[in-house]
Amino acid sequence: MPFRLSALCALVLAGPAAAGPPTFETDVQPVLTRYGCNQGACHGKARGQNGFQLSLLAFDHDADYAALTAEARGRRVFPASPQNSLLLTKGTGIVPHGGGKKLPPDGPEYRTLLTWIAAGAPRTPADAPKLVRISVTPPTKQLTFGAKVPLSVTAHWSDGRTTDVTRLAQFSSSESVYAAVDPSGLVTAGPIPGEAAIMARFMERFAVAPIVIPLPGAVPAEAYDRLPRRNFIDGHVWAKLRQLGLTPSNPAGEATFHRRAFLDVIGRLPTPDETRAFLADTAADKREKLIERLLQRAEYADFWANKWTDLLRPNPYHVGIKATYNLDQWLRRAFRENMPYDRFARELIAAKGSTFTNGAVVMYRDRRDPAELTTLVGQIFLGVRLDCAKCHHHPFEVWSQDDFYSFASFFARIGRKGVGISAPISGGEETVFAAPAGAVKHPLTGRTMTPTPLLGKALDIPPDQDPRDVLAAWATAPDNPFFAKVIVNRVWADLMGRGIVDPVDDLRATNPPSNPELLDALAADFRRNGYDLKKLIRTITTSHVYGLSTAPNDRNAADLRNYSRHYRQRLRAEVLLDMASDVTGVPEAFAAMPPGSRAVEVWTARTPNEFLDSFGRPDPNQDPPCERTSDTTVVQALHLMNSPNLHRKVTADSGRAAKLATSDKPLSAIVEELYLLAYSRLPTDAEKAAAVRRFERPGASRRQATEDLMWALLNTPEFVFND
Structure with missing residues (x-):
């Protein structure tokens, strides 16, 4: 020894x-x-x-x-x-x-x-100096590709002393591809430009050191000064690109922007006539006018409500069919009325009444345990993932078990009257109200917890007041540090392909935003505009940044976080199915829905549909059911190529292909119509010539060639992705 x-x-x-x-x-x-x-x-x-x-x-x-x-x-x-x-x-x-x-x-x-x-294994005396915070040196660092820098961690104690605790600290990187860190705190820059947050943890405290790796090579300052600035978004994005030495891609073409805006704002393709009219419009403000028209269309409400059903829609076999339908209709009505988002959140968080008359109450029929409601409300409305703190101190955040169960106690006095859950069929009515008593106890100490907002002080709520009313007021208050940021980040991710904070509902110091100034500005603008979601969407989609091309240039090819170009997204399952129905001219039939209904209008994920399942709609049997697969898979490709239902649509006698084939349109016009239907653009000369040659092959049937071209267009990335 x-x-x-x-x-x-x-x-x-x-x-x-x-x-x-x-x-x-x-x-x-x-x-x-x-x-x-x-x-x-x-x-x-x-x-x-x-x-x-x-x-x-x-x-x-x-x-x-x-x-x-x-x-x-x-x-x-x-x-x-x-x-x-x-x-x-x-x-x-x-x-x-x-x-x-x-x-x-x-x-x-x-x-x-x-x-x-x-020494006898002594405990730490109660009056011993307490750890106040830790700090990292250097606090921020700009590195070149492959460069290394050691970090040191200092503990700051309540008696004013400091000690070096680097050897005892734990280190991790938010983006190891940009900057990796080893157990000793040595940071190594990667081979591509970007940013990473290096987290150091000692005891229950943590600190973050941002690392910036710009792209080598100077870009003249005037190159950024000349960039268009349609609103405040552009200035914040250009400032970040300047810091990293990145340059933005060129603007997207008119046809690309037109299709993108339709799919992003209302979740459907433009008709060929709408595309032709937009391309023929020579007005300088036609993009702004397009966004304004789309925001007023009826499809807007169903499309955006469909996104929220991912977050809140329960399994109807768990809460009842009528209750699930009522929640779905409540969400759609909220978006049709453009309900201010703060009111939207308050009505859900503090919902009371019958599940048969107030759809918002269904959230409390589905989630019945205060701990479940804590994680749901915290993640959706505050962007704070409290799950870890249910069992132990959050490893990457300030939240403790006390914070979790103090927050959970806001839901301790939920009273329910009526038929409870009797899965697999829970069809009865239930009324939710504020009970006069109820408590949440700490699982380790058994102590009764007092309702306490995150980062706030314990509240003494009288028995005649619903604690959820207090919680809803705190959550939606203008000075709440989380509420506006998480929703603008969620909408930004929907429109731009990736959140400023990613994942969108995980706001914390150790998962910093890629552009904090932009996130703060969006949140402040959202509050000033009365939490108006349409105004938020308008602000983002009328920025110059939103209209950039997805094609990279030599100074942004590796950028995936700073919006130097638009990021392509695979379209949602419901949107893709509606697009296939629109292109083929054959509507889909859904169980428990009227004829002619669109996929984004379906009120339950229990509706059988192989297409929607293949393209990642939520599985209602999973918990939470909001998990949606956004990746491309072999199953999706095989489904597009081999689906009997899709084949039925393409080859239907009443379908679009048959009607085009029997029309008196020349071959070039048929090709143009199909490209406008699927891609919302005219074919290039080479594409048109190749397609026409397909029609002119010996023995080729006009209808068969039309169907073949339609099927081919539906099986391309250009159709499946929003460019």
Whole structure:
């Protein structure tokens, strides 16, 4: 052994927080965290590992202390012979250890543990200095490709002292492809331009160091000064591109913008006549006028309500068919009336009444446990993922179990009267109201929690007031730091292909926005405009940035986060199915829907449809049902090529292909019509010539050639993606 007990007695080792022997919370638990002992893959998992369980990331000090000092007959920590403690012999690999050799026997961490055990394994005194915060040096850094920079972490204590805790800190990168970090805090820049946030964590505190990697090569300042600025969005995006040395792509063509705007704002293709009229329009403001017309169309409400059904729509076999239908209709009415978003949120969060008369109440029929409602409301309306804090302190945020259950107590007094859940058929009516009593208790301490807003103070809510009314007022208040940001980020992602914060509902310091100034400006503008979603959509879609081409240039090809070009998106399942019906001229038939209904109008994901399932609509049997697959898959490609239903549409006697084939249109006009239907653009000369040659092949049938061309167009990325 590198240390003898007699030598240890003479050793004076200062812990990070105070002089004297190390103590458990301040010195020992950070070592266990640094070497992964209390991680989910090791002893921090739900039932521990090989009989030894620690709380995940040291959130439960008492349980961890007992596990080390009182369990296993005292063998894990043995003050009579410290160097023979299992904590040390297993950690150093002297005796077999499933986790391998973790602790260098000649390192300061080993000496800390050895000294602590020899001192009798003391707890940290209640009056010991508390960790106030940690800081990272350098706080921000600009690097060139492949460059390296070491980070150091400093702990700031309540008595004014600071200590270097770099060796005990944990590091992670938000974007390892741009900047990776190793366990020692050494950051290495990647080979492409971009940004990454390096998170350092020590004890329950964390700090973030932004790393910027610009593209090599100078771009003249006047190149950015000359860029168009249609509204404030453009200025913020150009400023970010200047910082990274990126340049924007050229504007998209008129036909591309026209199709993009239709699909983004109302979720359907323009008709050929609408495309021809737009292309023939020579007005300088025709794009702005187009957006204004689209926002007034009836399809707007169904399309955007369909997005929200992903977030809120329950399984009708769980809550009842009528209740599910009422929630769907409530959402559609809210978007038809352009209900201000703050009122929209308040009516959902504080919903009361019958599930048969107030669709918003169905959220509380579906989610019945305060903990479930906490994660739902926190994620959807605040962009805060509190799931981790239900069981332990959030590893990447400030939220603790106290925060989770204090927030959950806003839902403790939900009363329900009527028929409860009796799945698989729950058809009865239920009324939701504010009960006079109800409590949420902390799972570890058993303490009754007081309703407390995130980052706020505990509230004393009288029995005659519904705590959810208080929560709704706090959530939608103008000074709430989360509410406006999460919805503008969600809408931005829908329109621009990726959120300023990604994922869109995970706002936290360790997942920073790609353009914080832009996110703040959008949120402020949204508040000024009375939380008007149509005005938000108008602002984004009339910016110059929105109208950029998806084609990269030599100074933005690697950019995926800064909007130097538009990002293509695979279209939603419902939109694609409606597009196929519109192109072929054959409507889809849906169960429990009137004839001629569109896919975006369907009120339940339980409606059988292979096309929608193939293209990733939510599975109502999963929890949460809002998970939607946005990736392209082999199943999707095979479905487009082989679907009997799609073949029926293309070849129907009453369909568009048959009508075009029997019309007196010349072949070139038929080709143009099909391109306008599927792509909302005219074919190029080469495309038109190739298509016409298909018609002119010996033995070719005019109808068969029309059907073949239509089928081919439906099976291309240009049809499936919004460019």
